[in-house]
Amino acid sequence: MIKVKYEIYPWKGYYDKIKAAVAAGKGPDVAELGLPNNFAIEGVLLPLDDFIKKEGDAFVKDFYEGPWKAGINPIDGKQYNIPWFTAVRIPFWNKDLMDKYGIKEVPKTWDEFLKVCELIKEKSGGQEYCFAFGGQWSSYQLPWVWQAGGDLVSPDQRKATIDTPEWKKAIGLLKSFIDKGYAPKACPTWKGLQVEGLFKSGKVLMVYDGPWFIGDLQENTKINFIVSEPLEGPAGKYVFAGADSLVIFKNTKHPEEAWLFIKYMVSPEVQEKWCKVSRFFPSRYSVKNPFGDDPYMKIFAESAKYGKMYPPVASFAGVWGKVKPELEAYYLGKKSLDEALKKAQEEAQKAVDKWWTEKAKK
Template sequence: HPGIEIKAQYVPTGDALVQKLITAIQSQTAPDIAWVHADFLDKLAQARAIYKMAEFISGPEGLSNEELNDIFPPLLQAATWCDTLYALPMEATSLALLYNKELFRQAGLDPDHPPKNWQELREFAKKLTLDKNGDGKFEQHGFLVPVFPASGDLNIWMVLQWTPFLWQAGGAEINAAQTQVLFNSEAGVQALTLWKNMYDELGMRTFSMAHDMAFASQRLAMVLDGPWNLPRYREMNNVDWAVAPLPAGPAQRATYLAGEHLAIFKQSKHPQAAWQFVKWIIQPEVQASFSMKSGYLPVRRSVLEMKEYQDFLATDPALKAFVDQMNWGQARGAIDNHRVEINRFLAEAIEKATLGKMDPKTVLDEAAAKSNKLLQKQQ
């Protein structure tokens, strides 16, 4: 595409990006394309600021059903708002368990057999949590229960890490009709009770280091993280580490599968050129190359069958562990209009159960009541 030049502008992500885009829309200076996390697409769709993907997909330069079906379904689900697809994924991410093999050996655990279920996760974490000098404080923590202030910017990161535990217990976040949240089910109570118990058992109240610094200093044995952070772990030359799938819950295996999506703005002066870029970036050959160079996961299922990509994964067991989980990955379904608010309600429940030592069922019911009130208003 010699006639198309991509000019990149780097901006903060998350809420800051959404606010910047909304401001640009209001001033008629929106970009042609934005690389946006799926959780924020509803705000742009609600503002009628971005194109429906069907306008491009069904056109003469569009995608075939075979090409569309080759994209991992959860990635399309994550970008669907009010039954309409508003963006296509540029890359995929998931969560896996990173662990310190040497600390496993010191605790009498087999580093080639990481925890495979909740029971083992809890047992291993307790063995790996140590008060080395007998002063009543833990110098080494077995697992990071990722609890952050619900009022802070990291509340979405906390909810994203808790949701796979909800799925692993057989639960769901919301019903198909989007009229009622379901995270206060028995599955939700099981998942939050696990986090509450581990938070207390592993001395998380005194844990104050950034997770990557704690892992690098060998004060943290296990942590949940994504493939985007693998370069940081590879810099830890003093740590013998590996990656494993998330432990299975009482109902099933599950992990978070999502990523950032490309949305095309209605204010674009070059919508067809923007579409050509989107179509190009999701080609299997480009996805394979992008994954191998960036560490992100490919969005096309056929990439996993490409010999070049399989040969690459054979040299990168850490990334392979993330890729191997993709077929049981799930997306957080789009919650029309109220994703940000419901994220906050759920984050508040997690914070109250762990930091506040409140009953998991009680706080989940409170969050569900607030969420359902919002959902009922939009009907």
């Protein structure tokens, strides 16, 4: 029998506390970390590849691809994080507007959604919107890029991949929502609060959001709403995901026991119980439906498998910070799409090169 002593810390200052403990040689055996994180790059985590190899391919393939890849150290290619749970953003639909305009089913693809957008524009006379997004947040825009087949960096994470046909298709589509009156002109300057506020006003058909929005709508509005899986683009379905992982610190005196603990915590049986208590979503395909008949959480859990995350280097190098101002300039008509993506590509590549150069010196 393995006895586990656990400590709970508030999220604020959590990473600093962990780093200080590790530096003093008093770090934990196992800890929860967000994904992606740079603890492996700093050399304080134990690579888990030998443990994983013993579990076999079925163990690896049962985890959602997005969180699993986010746990790989881009420098040595080893796995240091085991995804524990996930969180995703999916479409919220105003059922009252659907009924008002005779929309019988939720659109499933980009093309179907565009037809609905044109319908609402024509029938509402521009008084209501089909869609809204926050131009200041990557979580509202990257899913469209992924659905078009693009990403922030190349698979080896050494090249920025912003100035591509896929980005042009996705970002051009978002701009067209604004230009055609399907979305508010202010979207480029918005964050989550403004997007949620518009939905709560009853003036927009669909927005992407997380499970926290369910309670807000139920407590503070009378809107009838439903949720759905993400729209499908040319390259498939993707949603913006966050995830937390479990790791083992290199200075542990109990690596085998630590692995057994992680294996237990991420097991389908325990994940199902944890999801019910925490209201987060699983990280494994074999955890089918931890929320029973809950009409909202059930679909969130089913959509978690479409979750995609920042590639680690894109996160560490701050690539989005280089891209965002260029996209905003395009949305606001200050630059053409080609100009914006070309500049974003240049600045993002500088950030990626700088990150790799600095890591090579260590």
